[in-house]
Amino acid sequence: MFDEYAQHDATALAALISRREVSAGEVLDAALARAAQVNPALAAICLPMAPIARERAAGPLAGPFAGVPFLLKDMAQDYAGVPSPSGSRALRHWVPDHYSEVVRRFLDAGLVVFGKTASPEFALKAETSPRVWPQPTRNPWDPARTPGGSSGGAAAAVAAGIVPVAGASDGGGSIRIPASYCGLFGLRPSRGRVPNGPDDAEHWEGASSHHVISRSVRDSARMLDAIAGPEHGAPFVIAPPSQPWAGAIARPPRRLRIGFSTRSPLGTPVHPQCVAAVERAAALLADLGHHVEEAAPAVDGPDLARCYVTMYFGQTAAAMARARALTGAGNDGFELETRILGLLGRAVSAGEYVSRHARWNRFSHALADFHQRYDLYLTPTTAQPPNRIGELDTPPGQQRLARRVLALRAGRLLMLTGMVDELVETSLSRVPFTQLSNLTGTPSMSVPLHWAAVEEGGPELPFGVQFVAPFGDEATLLQLAAQLEQAAPWGGRRPPEP
Incomplete structure (x- = not known):
């Protein structure tokens, strides 16, 4: 056995192989x-694939990550x-007869896939507790x-040292x-x-993007080099970078103007x-020579959240309909909360959906105006530390009410009751910062620069x-990330053994 496995990132493993x-x-x-x-x-890991992986590892492999172990996300990969299954009992035994384009590119890069990682049902939550x-x-x-x-599941696998990098996707902050x-x-x-193909041109109306979660910046940069680029039938072609991202991170970024905010766009607590994570990052950025000041784009946060959840409701209804068509699943194939979201999605008219989607352009223009003055926008990644398992479960009384509403198809x-606005606040108040990037289609990243205990005697937790x-400027993000990684290394920080 290779005893030093956990000490290497994917780039180093590929070099050794x-x-x-x-x-x-x-x-x-x-x-x-x-x-x-x-x-x-x-x-x-929810679906082991060891026999497939052993057969692949025994054969000839080519590509920048030839022979490196890898895990796919159980959602659109x-x-x-x-x-x-996409985290759903309705699809537990559904087997695709072709590869997603992004999976084909992972394989072309030489990766050895030995399993799939857990995702919440249809990727609908910022918590991974699917009933399947x-x-x-x-x-x-x-x-x-x-x-x-x-x-x-991808993040847990990488943090625990199962793999140095794992497949992921992000439709509202999910990377x-x-x-x-x-x-x-x-x-x-x-x-x-x-690419999102061949089954989707733009997953979640283009709000969702595939990539990876990693321990090192260079792994993410080299992986993007391996999987980016147009595919046959794509709705548009984004301009390629001027040079490979792996090459771009070899030099530091120019002096950047960075606006930051620690206020929730929903006005909810942070x-x-x-807050301390952003303050620490701002001080480090200033020490590195960047100009940092408090500033935020002129975006109506509650309106953006309503537009996001309208898409979210509609996509849930569509995902449920697809699952029913593929497997004939009944109501018991879906979690209660998913069924409520699907009911809301079916209650939204086509006109409402289109009108909300059209408002995404306002957010894009507001962010573009901000980027005329600032190269980057800095916020906390989340507004709260990770919740305890079960903390966000629907209370029994609300579950009974939900079942009555479903029975009435109301x-x-x-x-009309105002429950949707309440749902917006309760579902997004812990993670209100990430959806802006999704609805505007812009690149964004979370960088781990702060660790702290959130309760007396508790373990230190990371805060990104x-x-x-x-739009299109992944190079500046990756260059800055590499600079921050060198100035405040995080790769050596490992969680305690379970």
């Missing part, structure tokens, strides 16, 4: 051994011949807490939130940078340690900070 200092099979054995050691407690699996996914830094979502909760680096690429009535860049 390329030099034949270790074989792909030996590295895979180390990854499988680590998974056997920690996954029973964390439930990060389909592997032909392997179940793709026996137990919730846990945060390696504090197993009583969530690793976030929807790429929670950045778990990266923040688990002390990792997470980059959400621009809309259209990484935890003191989330979705439109529910919309978010940077948002203009």
Whole structure:
């Protein structure tokens, strides 16, 4: 077994395999051994694929990550011949007959896929506790807490040392939130940078992007080089970078103007340690020579949240309809909360949906105006530390009410009661900063720069900070991330053994 496995990022592992200092099979054995050691407690991997991985590791491999063990996310990262439940009982045994384009590119990069990581049902939550699996996914830094979502399984697997990098996607913060909760680096690429096909042209109306969660910036940069680029049938082609991102991070960024804010766009509370994370980042940026001052784009936060949840409701209804069409699933195939969201989605008229979607352009213009004055926008990644497992479960009384509403099919009535505004606040108040990047299609990242205990005697938890860049400018984000990684290294920080 390769004893030093956990000390290397994916780039270093690929180099060792390329030099034949270790074989792909030996590295895979180390990854499988680590998974056997920690996954029973964390439930990060929901679908093991060891036989497939062993066969692949034994054959010839090519690409920048040839032989490196890898995990896919159980959401829109389909592997032909392997179940793709998307966190739902309705799709538990559905098996795709083709690869997602992004999975094909992961394979072309030489990665050895040995499993899929847990995601909440249809990627709908910032917590990974889908009922389809026996137990919730846990945060390696504090197993009583969530690793976030929807790429929670991916983040838990990387933080626990099962893999150095794992497949992820982000439709409302689903890369950045778990990266923040688990002390990792997470980059959400621009809309259209990484393909969503062949089944989706623009997943979640273009709000969702595929990429990875990693321990090192260079792994994320090199992975983006490997999977970015247009695909056949894509609705548009985004301009390629002037040079590979792996090359761009070799030099520091220019002196940047960075505006920051620690105020929630919803006017809801922000935890003191989330504020402290931004303050620490701002001081570090100033020490590195960047200009940092308090400023925020002129975006109506509550309006953006309403536009986001309208899309969220509609996408839930569509996901449920797709699952029913594929498997014939009944109501018991879906979680109660998902059924309520689907009911609300069916209650939204086509005109309302289109009108809300059209408002996304306002947010794009407001952010573009901000970027005329500032290169980057800095905020906390989340407004609160990771919640405890079960803390956000729907109370029994509300569950009974939800079942009555579903029986009456009273979705439109529910919309008129004001419950939707309450749902917006309760569902997004913990994570109000990330959706701006999704609706504007801009690239953003979470960088782990702060650790602190949130209760006396409790473990230290990581707190990420978010940077948002203009559309298409992943290079500046990655250059700054590499500079911050050098100035305040996080790769050596590891959670306690479970």
